[in-house]
Amino acid sequence: MSDSEEDGQERQLKVVLIGDGASGKTSLATQFAQEAFGKQYKQTIGLDFFLKRITLPGNQNVTLQVWDIGGQTIGGKMLDKYVYGAQGVLLVYDITNSQSFENLEDWYSMVKKANQESDIQPVIALVGNKTDLEHMRMVKVDKHQRFCQENGLISQFVSAKTGDSVFLCFQRVSAEILGIKLNKAEMEQSQRVVKADIVNYSQETVARTVNPPRSSMCVVQ
Numbered sequence: 001m002s003d004s005e006e007d008g009q010e011r012q013l014k015v016v017l018i019g020d021g022a023s024g025k026t027s028l029a030t031q032f033a034q035e036a037f038g039k040q041y042k043q044t045i046g047l048d049f050f051l052k053r054i055t056l057p058g059n060q061n062v063t064l065q066v067w068d069i070g071g072q073t074i075g076g077k078m079l080d081k082y083v084y085g086a087q088g089v090l091l092v093y094d095i096t097n098s099q100s101f102e103n104l105e106d107w108y109s110m111v112k113k114a115n116q117e118s119d120i121q122p123v124i125a126l127v128g129n130k131t132d133l134e135h136m137r138m139v140k141v142d143k144h145q146r147f148c149q150e151n152g153l154i155s156q157f158v159s160a161k162t163g164d165s166v167f168l169c170f171q172r173v174s175a176e177i178l179g180i181k182l183n184k185a186e187m188e189q190s191q192r193v194v195k196a197d198i199v200n201y202s203q204e205t206v207a208r209t210v211n212p213p214r215s216s217m218c219v220v221q
């Protein structure tokens, strides 16, 4: 193989998302890979895959194979196999749900168990999701930071809904896996992804007047 062909070879990294059901793993993966967010909750049965190519500093292209693992798989036979060989793990919880944080102990133990025979240990990030709901926060930032310090984890807060810090989260994990250092400017650039829903009030008012919402209709027979 020529040098140029070899240079063209890209790294593929396996990154798994685990954590309680409804903590927002699918939403994070969808926001990262497709830049989309759906409000409707659809439970992941087993697992889903997403692929996304990113460029890290130094023009290093890398394809992330994102494994979105359903929250109900905890305690199941397949979970070890899904996590085995992952270079990156995102331990995801919902900052408005303390139980989802408490349960991370179990998820984390399972990751350690799945990789105990492996030579390479994954880079692990603790990801507090739903920061757009800061006013409903139930898990103190202190608790989050302590968990990271005690276990040597990357710490990240994100909102899969607004997209805030989602790219940054995957970028930091990938860079750490490949031993690439991100500088402050690069981190800040990846953070600033804030989206807002645009509501067209004039059209909404017209639509509501012509077609009242179904839920408000009443049929008496």
Ligand SMILES: Nc1nc2c(ncn2[C@@H]2O[C@H](COP(=O)(O)OP(=O)(O)OP(=O)(O)O)[C@@H](O)[C@H]2O)c(=O)[nH]1
Residues within 6 Å of the ligand: 019, 020, 021, 022, 023, 024, 025, 026, 027, 028, 038, 039, 040, 041, 042, 043, 044, 045, 069, 070, 071, 072, 129, 130, 131, 132, 133, 158, 159, 160, 161, 162
């Ligand atoms: N406000 C807000 N809602 C979110 C956010 N992320 C996810 N959600 C909502 O939380 C619910 C659960 O999200 P999912 O992404 O399906 O959760 P999951 O962790 O994949 O759930 P399982 O498939 O059961 O493991 C959905 O209704 C999402 O719209 C967020 O950042 N902010």
